[in-house]
Amino acid sequence: MVEVDWARLKAHELRALATAGAAVILPIAAIEQHGPHLPVMTDTCLGTEIAHRAARIAYPTRPVVVTPPVWSGLSEHHMAFGGTLSISHATFRALLSDLIACLVRLGFRDVLIANSHGGNILAMKGLVEELSATTPATLVAMSYPDEAGPEFNAVLEGQETIQHACEAETSMMLAVVPDLVDRTDLPGLRNARPRDMYATGRGSYRWRPIHQTSGNGINGDPTLSSPEKGERLLTLAAEGMAALVTDPTTWAVREDLRGLDTGGVPFAPGT
Numbered sequence: 001m002v003e004v005d006w007a008r009l010k011a012h013e014l015r016a017l018a019t020a021g022a023a024v025i026l027p028i029a030a031i032e033q034h035g036p037h038l039p040v041m042t043d044t045c046l047g048t049e050i051a052h053r054a055a056r057i058a059y060p061t062r063p064v065v066v067t068p069p070v071w072s073g074l075s076e077h078h079m080a081f082g083g084t085l086s087i088s089h090a091t092f093r094a095l096l097s098d099l100i101a102c103l104v105r106l107g108f109r110d111v112l113i114a115n116s117h118g119g120n121i122l123a124m125k126g127l128v129e130e131l132s133a134t135t136p137a138t139l140v141a142m143s144y145p146d147e148a149g150p151e152f153n154a155v156l157e158g159q160e161t162i163q164h165a166c167e168a169e170t171s172m173m174l175a176v177v178p179d180l181v182d183r184t185d186l187p188g189l190r191n192a193r194p195r196d197m198y199a200t201g202r203g204s205y206r207w208r209p210i211h212q213t214s215g216n217g218i219n220g221d222p223t224l225s226s227p228e229k230g231e232r233l234l235t236l237a238a239e240g241m242a243a244l245v246t247d248p249t250t251w252a253v254r255e256d257l258r259g260l261d262t263g264g265v266p267f268a269p270g271t
Contacts, residue, residue, distance in 0.1 A: 045176060054237075157224050
C-alpha cells in the first residue's frame, strides 16, 4: 500500500513528492466535547481517516500526501460542556497561514484544506480568500460532507448531512474506533437540532453556543447509528474528496479575460 502519511515519510521522499507536483491534503479539525458517548477527538479522528482514504484512492491518478491534522480548531461554542480545547480566530489564522507558507517553501503548489469541524468553516473560507491573493499556491477549502454529495445524505435516516455527535458521526466512529463509543445509553441521548442553530431573521447569522440548543452536547439522534452505515459514509466522503483532488479543474489556472485595457486606459502592471 502506498504511503500517504506525511509524518511517516522521509524528508527526501517529501522533496520528491513536491518535485512530482503532488497535491497536499491539510486536515483541520477540533478537540471538543461530543456528548456522553463519543470521545473529544471525534472530528480529528474522522477527518484524518477520510483524508488518508481519499489520498489512497487518488494516488494512482495523482500523487497525494496528507499532513498531520491540525487538531486545534474554533470550538468556543462547546466550552460549557468541558473537555474542549479551543483557540482564537487570530491563532487559527496564524497557524494555518504558517503551515501553508511552509508547504509553499517546500515546493508544493496545490493545497486542499480538508475540514471536519463546523466551527472552522467561516474562518477557513475567509483565510483562503485572503491568502489566495498573494500565495503562489492554489488553495481549496472543503468540508467532507459537501463533496460526498446527496449520496452521503441518502445513507442517513434521521438527518441531513452532519450534525453533532449524531447518527452520522456516531456511525463513522463505530466503524473506525468502536471501543471508544459508549453505547450503554444511546436511546437516552436523542436531541433534535434546530434546522440551523445560527440562523435568525430571513437570512441572517447569529452565533450561539451549543448549550442553548442541546442539554447534553448532542445535536441529532445517535440511536440510528451502525458501523455498517459508518463504513458507507466514510467511503462516500473519501471518494468525494479524492474526486476533488484528481479533477484538473480544481487546480486549473483561469484565463485573464480583461484584455489590455478598458475605456482606452491600460491596466496597471501586476493587477
